[in-house]
Amino acid sequence: QICLSLVKLLFYLAHSPLGSIVLLDFQPRQFVMVDGNLKVTDMDDASTEELSCKEDNDCTLDFPTKSFPLKCSVVGKCEGINEKKNLFNAYRYFFTYLLPHSAPPALRPFLSDILNATGDLRYGINETLKAFEKVLHLYKSGLYLQKRPLHLKDYIPLKGFRTVEGEDYKCWPSYSHLGCLLSVHSAEEAAAICNSQSQCQSFIVTQQRTWTGRPLASFQSGPTDLIPDANAVVYIKRSASSGERL
Numbered sequence: 001q002i003c004l005s006l007v008k009l010l011f012y013l014a015h016s017p018l019g020s021i022v023l024l025d026f027q028p029r030q031f032v033m034v035d036g037n038l039k040v041t042d043m044d045d046a047s048t049e050e051l052s053c054k055e056d057n058d059c060t061l062d063f064p065t066k067s068f069p070l071k072c073s074v075v076g077k078c079e080g081i082n083e084k085k086n087l088f089n090a091y092r093y094f095f096t097y098l099l100p101h102s103a104p105p106a107l108r109p110f111l112s113d114i115l116n117a118t119g120d121l122r123y124g125i126n127e128t129l130k131a132f133e134k135v136l137h138l139y140k141s142g143l144y145l146q147k148r149p150l151h152l153k154d155y156i157p158l159k160g161f162r163t164v165e166g167e168d169y170k171c172w173p174s175y176s177h178l179g180c181l182l183s184v185h186s187a188e189e190a191a192a193i194c195n196s197q198s199q200c201q202s203f204i205v206t207q208q209r210t211w212t213g214r215p216l217a218s219f220q221s222g223p224t225d226l227i228p229d230a231n232a233v234v235y236i237k238r239s240a241s242s243g244e245r246l
Contacts, residue, residue, distance in 0.1 A: 151192045
């Protein structure tokens, strides 16, 4: 969410009515999240000036660990230098820390491609935004789950009940520090996640939603006390169930 919001912001800066805007003091502390969107807190160090040049050798974009040769345009300006400077800063301050984590395994290769392409400045901001939107579409639609074995058959659904909330085993990246609360596309994906965790014996898909509209599923080490809830379903692993529990 943070990286996508940042890319949308940089897309606007690259195509602003004032021209391509560069953030000269590009640091994480210069940004804040407002209603799920990343905002710049200080525009004092923003500039629309692009480096003047006479030849391509005048257009080297230097960073502490990398340098990029750019082209000198016919009007004597280094082509796209503001956009590329913003994008590489986004890569080194945000993408490298946030993109490799949290995504479902099937989507990680797509994020790795974005990471590598922006780290080498093979992508401009237009291509970067398009790549992020593709990953978001796959994530929200559940298309990344195609051709996977069915796991929900391994579970007994108990309709009209929910489990008692409390501290349980923890997983990463959980939305709750008390237990294992993860975003899923469906009960089928939740079953696959539960099967992949040795501690998990049951789960419930909650009514809570993330910023993408995906529900949160709570995973538990056993079918604990159940509470009547007409809108809920508890899924208990067949190997963990017994006639006495049911």
